[in-house]
Amino acid sequence: MKEKEPKIVCFSCRFSWGYLGSEEDIAARLENWIPIICTGKIDPVHILTAFRQGADGVLILGCPEGDCHYQDGNIEARKRITLLYNVLKSYGIERERLKLHLGADPVGKTMPQLVKEMADTVRKLGPRSGDNPIQKKSAARTK
Amino acid sequence: MTAAKKGRKMTDKKKVAILWLGSCGGCDETIVDINELILGVVNSVDLVLWPVALDFKYHHIEKMADGEIALGIINGHVRNSDHAEMARLMRQKSQVILAFGACACFGGTPGLANLRSKEDIFRWVYQEAPTVINPKGVCPQTTTSLDGKELTLPEMFESVHSLDQVIDVDYYLPGCPPPPYLVLKAITAFLEDTLPAKGSSLASHKALCDTCPRNASKPNKVSITEIKRIHEVEADPTKCFLSQGIICMGPATRSGCGESCININIPCRGCFGHIELVADSGAKFLSGLASMIDADDEAGLEKISEQVRDTMGYLYRFSLPISIMNQKKL
Ligand code: SF4
Numbered sequence A: 001m002k003e004k005e006p007k008i009v010c011f012s013c014r015f016s017w018g019y020l021g022s023e024e025d026i027a028a029r030l031e032n033w034i035p036i037i038c039t040g041k042i043d044p045v046h047i048l049t050a051f052r053q054g055a056d057g058v059l060i061l062g063c064p065e066g067d068c069h070y071q072d073g074n075i076e077a078r079k080r081i082t083l084l085y086n087v088l089k090s091y092g093i094e095r096e097r098l099k100l101h102l103g104a105d106p107v108g109k110t111m112p113q114l115v116k117e118m119a120d121t122v123r124k125l126g127p128r129s130g131d132n133p134i135q136k137k138s139a140a141r142t143k
Numbered sequence B: 001m002t003a004a005k006k007g008r009k010m011t012d013k014k015k016v017a018i019l020w021l022g023s024c025g026g027c028d029e030t031i032v033d034i035n036e037l038i039l040g041v042v043n044s045v046d047l048v049l050w051p052v053a054l055d056f057k058y059h060h061i062e063k064m065a066d067g068e069i070a071l072g073i074i075n076g077h078v079r080n081s082d083h084a085e086m087a088r089l090m091r092q093k094s095q096v097i098l099a100f101g102a103c104a105c106f107g108g109t110p111g112l113a114n115l116r117s118k119e120d121i122f123r124w125v126y127q128e129a130p131t132v133i134n135p136k137g138v139c140p141q142t143t144t145s146l147d148g149k150e151l152t153l154p155e156m157f158e159s160v161h162s163l164d165q166v167i168d169v170d171y172y173l174p175g176c177p178p179p180p181y182l183v184l185k186a187i188t189a190f191l192e193d194t195l196p197a198k199g200s201s202l203a204s205h206k207a208l209c210d211t212c213p214r215n216a217s218k219p220n221k222v223s224i225t226e227i228k229r230i231h232e233v234e235a236d237p238t239k240c241f242l243s244q245g246i247i248c249m250g251p252a253t254r255s256g257c258g259e260s261c262i263n264i265n266i267p268c269r270g271c272f273g274h275i276e277l278v279a280d281s282g283a284k285f286l287s288g289l290a291s292m293i294d295a296d297d298e299a300g301l302e303k304i305s306e307q308v309r310d311t312m313g314y315l316y317r318f319s320l321p322i323s324i325m326n327q328k329k330l
């Protein structure tokens, strides 16, 4: 059976990622792309909702450390994500499925590659079911 | 009480039913705890069901006309087919359904069982727990034949549900259990026809921090460099718990409890649930807590994150079944 391509949801801050490129071009190459203004706006609610709706991985692209347009939104995002790993673990969602990458790419050329790298990592973990992570975890434990 | 109400005949009295589903009994106890005032309530309504206190049978309810009960008060969570059946019967016979207590409103503490599958729970309880001796591997079944007779048990569902995942709920009275003064307020509003819009919570609309006596001591920016557990330290009884590095769910929890935990120097655990328009109070709290963390680098951040022992117990002690990841209609 052919393996399904992992579904990666990518949030990216407009201030460092793709602001010089054409949004249509980037969107055409990134299936689940959500451009935002500042990673500090991303709430655990958004990330959990992505997983609940079937994401296999969530990639967050933020501005380089010290370069946040709003001072420290990227650092706030890092703090939330670090705490959120504890929650994901309880749902049997591996740490590798959520990643914050701080950097910059004004034309957004590298974005599809970053998503692909994430997809490759996640593929090795196997698929996860979107609506019932608990059952999935239990099944894994009994094996 | 008005003269008109006093003179009401028995038959004019509004019918009220109180039912427990997956409940510890604490919610019924809190109704009793309105003390002598309960007599006034009992006199002004016609209690048709209260399994914990009165001898009425479920088939009495089945025989009633649809909507004959004016108010159905339901406490406890829904975990098995019996609970679901009774909840549906109450919905059919009642004009107004009040979800009473954290279990009915959000799934409650038993909802933390949703971190395990039903299969895991059965295996642990009937086989693997160190105190279990069960060489034959006996495990409850929904039907068993014995001497030519068929015995049945309710079916345990895959997960714990809040009441509104099973039936339509008109009002919510949170708390574990709800404090007697709020119970009385709710029943009075019902008797006086002053209930708010359908779907409302019959508690405060503020967050606990807004009514907490320690709020004044909370600095504008709380900065946490170490997370401590309440039993590990002697908490200053005048200062905001969060400012002492002790997790307190006050920012993400509805007020109305009378700050009963705070007043005995125990941080809030969240039994009043979320405030209006919050989809997942655990996730919201996590977000707020993260912003208070003061760590210089990733290693420092990881260290503090590890100090949050039992994250799910803090974030979802009463609300896992209605959380984003776990919520599921029956
Ligand atoms: S809400 Fe609390 S007091 Fe009421 S049944 Fe549940 S655990 Fe017991």
Ligand code: SF4
Residues within 6 Å of the ligand: B208, B209, B210, B212, B213, B214, B215, B218, B239, B240, B241, B242, B243, B248, B249, B250, B251, B262, B267, B268
């Ligand atoms: S965090 Fe807790 S102690 Fe501090 S103000 Fe809020 S409810 Fe009170």
